[in-house]
Amino acid sequence: MPLSYVLVLAALLFSIGVYGVLARQHAVLVLLSIELMLNAVNINLIAFSAWLQDTGVPGQVFALFIIAVAAAEVGVGLALVILIYRNRRNVDVEGLSLMKW
Amino acid sequence: MEAAWQEGLFFVFATVITVSAIGVVTARNVIHAALFLVATLIGAACIYILMFAEFVAWAQVLVYVGAIVVLMLFGLMLTRAPIGKYGEYDNDQKGLAAIVAAAVFGVTAWVLIDSFEGVELPTDRVAATTSKDVGEAIFSSYVLPFELVSVLLLAALVGAVVIARRDERVTSRTIDAARREKAREEDV
Amino acid sequence: MPEGYFGQYFTIAIFIVAGVVLVLGTFALAKLLSPFQPHTEKLTTYESGIDPIGTGWSQANVRYYIFALLFVIFDVEAIFLFPWAVVFERLGTQAFVEMVIFIGILTLALLYAIKKKVLEWL
Amino acid sequence: MTQIRTPEDVAREVAEGGLATQQMILNVGPQHPATHGVFRLLATIDGEILAEAEPVIGYMHRGYEKLVEARDYRQITNLVSRMDWLSGFNNELPLAMALETLMEIEVPPRAQWLRVVMLEMNRILNHLMFFASFGAELGAITPTFYAFREREDIQLAMESATGGRMHFGFMRPGGLKEDVPRGFIAQALKSVRQVIARLDQYEDLLVGNEIFKQRTVDVGVLSREQVMSYGVSGPIARGSGVSDDVRKDEPYLVYDRFDFNVPIGHSGDCFDRFWVLVHEVVESARIVEQAIEGLPAGPVLGKVPRVIQAPEGEVYVRAENPLGELGYYLASDGDRRPYRLKIRTPSFNNVSVLPEVLRGTFVADMIAILGSFFFVLGDIDR
């Protein structure tokens, strides 16, 4: 199976994530789209790891680290969203112009 | 024979991933979007298994599906999901966003296809990467990032606790904000 | 039928499909056998026999979020714990100390949460 | 006292944004497993915590006080028996006593002693029922079956004498309907002794259980002042350390001849209320034992005119029902029917204090508190 198939899939997933980040208003949905992008990265890493199997498994290890980073990102991100929701009763990223307020 | 199997399955999973990822970014209901994300994540886990990374695949299921999505669902139930079943969550730059996304996809896909033309993934491996391989790699070569992960998680927890902790001042301010908002709506 | 590594997952995939068929098949069977007489009263939301006030999609408690976050953090720990569990005996003291530090830092997180009383309810 | 809001009021408040902190209105009841019938709590909850709870009653209102005005006294005896369906005999007693006072009927000693036997057995029945339901509400299912095992024996004894299992209709102004049958004495004695003997099991199963203590100690504390100001009575009042028992304070029948204690709690939490309840079972069993041992011979019905017709006058009679103080205020204009019968039921007053106790507790504690506020719906709504 050609490596480029997997890479194109990852690219597709990544751009869907990009679309989500740009087109969504709800902050949690933006976070979900970021997860899509992180997963695209993971797919890439795993694919390269499978390709370069003779050099050990750094790709997979990095994927694990990315999962950990995603966990931290979601944790803090959602906490921010909750705080914003508490103060403003909505979570539209469009309305987030606290500095101008 | 093996290669054909692998390729066919790859296309099945790729379709699942793509369709559900599109579901994530277009769903009209936030919970549905999160559930589409579950499908995407499980599809990605299947791809990992196809790429001989079974440990990462199950780690993905354990952490992403079992924990991060649950956290997301809790987060959603803490915010907008309860109030309306369906809502308009897209902003008015949908068209622009689609163009940007398509451009990103076009450029990266072209670059990737161009640079990795003719590279074939191995399909004849007898065994996958074992948990032993992963463990040895982490605990001999990647010790520092591993320890940093714990610091990162600690920082994330501290940050989240500071931000999301129940605080009386916040609550009363919330009420004020709600009143202000209501007044603003009435003005309009 | 594939063998070796793919064979293992082929079996599991078959069982997933079989499970789906089992559940959905039973649903279909139930649909065939059971009566279907919808009625407005029957389809209302149950709330102790009273018409619900407000919607059922109400806001959750923020404490649940902290619990879920703690869980995520320790779950991430678990994915590093298992590779460690199978190799630390061979790698010896060095790997053991690494894990002691790792668990120590995460225990700090738990202690912080306990100290900030986010695990308390009232 | 907080004003009771109707659902419409609350709905309006929600619509107006008065509850902007996202509190949720939850109806607990009228059709809910924990409310023993059609009792409704209008709970405002924030996550798992109750901001406020309003009891809404009246779903079972049958208009007893009006019904009795159209019935003669014999019919009324059977009617009030159904008011608090767990302690029928106890409901019948004060009415008979009121009539006896007005009509100046002498009750023969055997009837008095037998009444005590029946009353206390009925009290055991009632208390065991709440023992069972409290356990069930806290998720322990086994106590239910233990309690019903004991209830069955006592009920068999009472059935052999009265023919009824819940609504006995055995009381008559002036005494009892008839003498107890042969074998009743032995059976009653055996069943109450069994209860005493098995009390250790209950102590082990619930009272001594660590989880049970965690769920009940310091939960739903009812202060002495609240007891006083809301007119709470019965085991609930005694759980808060208020020594209030009509049997001791104002002995009626022959209660002054028996040696029994009134168990008193001190902290007024769910655990103390439950502890009082369990220990009252023993005390009641001891009274039954003593009453049977000292049972005099003789008739069981005094000289009663053919037609029961209370002379003009009024009387207030109170007695210690299993759930608290039951009072009948009987005003007669000399007819065969009461002119007015005002019923003061224990559960009504006891439940009125609930909003005070429930404020700021957990949803789970709400269930423990409801379980420890021993009430019967029929008794509240009459």
Added chain:
Amino acid sequence: MPEFIQNFELTAWWILAIKLIVVLTVVPVGALAGGYALHKVMAHLQHRLGPMYAGGFHGWAQTLADGIKFVLKEDIIPEKADKPVFKYAPAIIFIPILLLYLVIPVDRRLIVQDLDVGLFYLLAVSSIPAIGILMAGWSSANKYALIGALRSAAQLIAYELPIVLSAATVAMLAGTLSVVGIVEAQDWPFLFWPPGIGLIAFIIFFAGSVAEMNLPPFDMPVAESEIITGAFTEYSGMRFIFGYFFAETAHMIAFSGLAVTFFLGGYRPIVPWEPLTVIPGIVWFMLKLFVMVFLYLWVRPTFPRLREDQLQKFAWKGLIPGSLGLILVAGAWILYAPEWLWH
């Protein structure tokens, strides 16, 4: 003997088919039998007889009759519910539980599929039902269901961790994640060696699994006296069965199997004496399984339930720090305990 039996060859496909048939029979039948055992054990612990009529002998067909009744029940989906999510939430709860059965070795060779990461697979799969429960509770648009789902999910995740961490202890002692490898690595006396570690891990695992299955004293997600049936308040018919009853009993049997595999030596004889080793491993496994199932059933009618905050406190301040400490103790033991203590 008919010709087709003589010519029958046990190819890989046939083995797979047999495995499929066995598992798909064992799981529902086991769930029914577990339900019957639940009725009977509980009844006898409470001075009752339990079911006595259905089917004749001691009411053996009671749960079967219940099952048939539920198939015939009308499937009511509330008007306000989110229909697709509501409909398929029970499947998301039940199918992962079915998948747990795949890696439990009933005998040395009798296992559906041994995986190199078997233990990890188990934990990953058993973390999925939390999503199903949240789906069920949220889609019902019912307040009780939502409270129940939140409680349930919070409880599942809080008690998932003790299970994961005690399983990590097991993996450390065995030095492998393969389930068969774990059974093989255990030495007599399974639970009690190394001293304390195995037993404490077992207790933590047991407490965690009782909570995962929503058995008392951890049954507040479905506390009928508080929130009716929690997330399943609006469910009826077959969906209720798969989401709740089947899931509960199938979960119980699966976790009993896991406890046997991780701690009680799986299919190996309880004492390594010569005459006992003749008895096939499947018999030993089943015996130990029955003991475990009975333990779970015994817990059920014994305790009142805890409160939500007490439950979380028990997990986060008791079990989780305890199991983290246990991991370090086990690691120190494995690395530094003198060799002669080991064998």
